[in-house]
Amino acid sequence: MQAIMQIENLSKHYDNFDLEDVSFSIPYGSIMGLIGANGAGKSTIIKTILGIAHKDSGYIQIFGRDDIEDNAIKEKIGVVFDGSNFHPAMTPKQINKVLADIYTNWQEDVFYTYLKKLSLPEKKKIEDFSRGMKMKLAIASALSHQPELLILDEPTGGLDPIVRDEILDMFLDFIQDERHAILVSSHILRDLEKVADYITFIHNGRLLFSKTKDELIYDYGLIRCTKEQFSSIERDDIIACRRQEYSCDVLTADKAAAQRKYTDCVIDNVTIDDIMLMYIKGERQ
């Protein structure tokens, strides 16, 4: 499958944090969810991809080229950062004029359609906007210059479920075109479970996995067992486990095989939340 973005062995060193050898790729027509706890390295990856932090080593190819400084590539990328993106003293109407002068493919009509659809007043200053409105404006702006790739850093953080749902719908609309793709980082995993096709999990600056969401949800399972039953589980079947006083929860990558092998244990379905928790808090084998 052809990738809109390919990252290989990306490393970035800070005094108190290292991002090491991260590799993943995003196929055309898909949404990649970048997950991990706060400080795991999600934002560092995004900043390095966008060239606003300099990578120490590795290879980042977007649209088949390893040159994020090329304006032709930047034209095709829509970016939304967590928190503020625009000057609080400006209005959406002014932002339209500024961005129209910057992006060759800026579509004023599309921008105003988004403002209307998202109930954003065009003449009100951004400082008077709620957090949700600011985020909607940032997404509307990112979508109004015919981008093919959207890169979003925590776009739904701190928003109420209704606004989050509206934003997720916008992502799904965008991805209807198979030439498009989205890289979205979030620690609200329920959102990603709704829209993402792939999940890349970063922990302490290292890649734990990059897999399809379906593989995680349908293949992974949670074995609920007693301490005695736990001792009979083969090490190869255990990704991580959490021991409690009388019982154990075991994350396994092959739920179907576990159901056949461990008939006396309860095997539950997993959510992305469960997987993340097991990887971070559990004992890994």
Place this chain on the structure above:
Amino acid sequence: MKGLLRKDIYLAKDTLAIMLLLGLIIGVSLSFFVPSGVFIPLMTAMLASLTPTTMNLDHTSGWNRLQATMPLTKKTIVMGKYITFTAHILFGYIIGFILCFLMNLIRKNMTPDDYFTFSIIGLSFAFFSGCITLPANHIVKNEKMGIIIFIFSYFASAVILLGTGYLLLKVFLLNLQKDFYIIGWILLAFSLCLFCLSIIVSFKTYEKKELV
């Protein structure tokens, strides 16, 4: 480039009226004690301060980060600020000159040489301060430091201006009365040269900068 300049105009517009009013009040008050020419360096300096203000706003609002992802070269981003700064200086100079002229209609305390002196002082000071402030604003990470550097840059400008004047008079043996206009033009040219050289420093600084 046009988009960046437009954005800076929108940002400056908000504080421009207050700046002009403040400059007018201070200028009128001062011109009862000193020549009306004080309007020229005062308004030039006040308007010049708008650019470091917009740079701080760019940083605090997150715009710096976002603009780095836009189809703009680093050179364009750096040059945009220099153009804005020069435009602010020239606008401040013109406003200062007009106010000085109007005040002089009442006070009648300015000679053509005074117009020249205050113009050279105003413009040289502003360009000298710009060659410190603009590169430094790419390095500092907080608003307070940006303001401190801007204030310090005027002190440094005074030192550079006096030092250059001293060199012209004592080393190159120019005569203040006889070579009055030559000295003025040399000071202005020197400030412009330093200002232009600082573009290279700014570009190198911005290129290495990580917008995190």
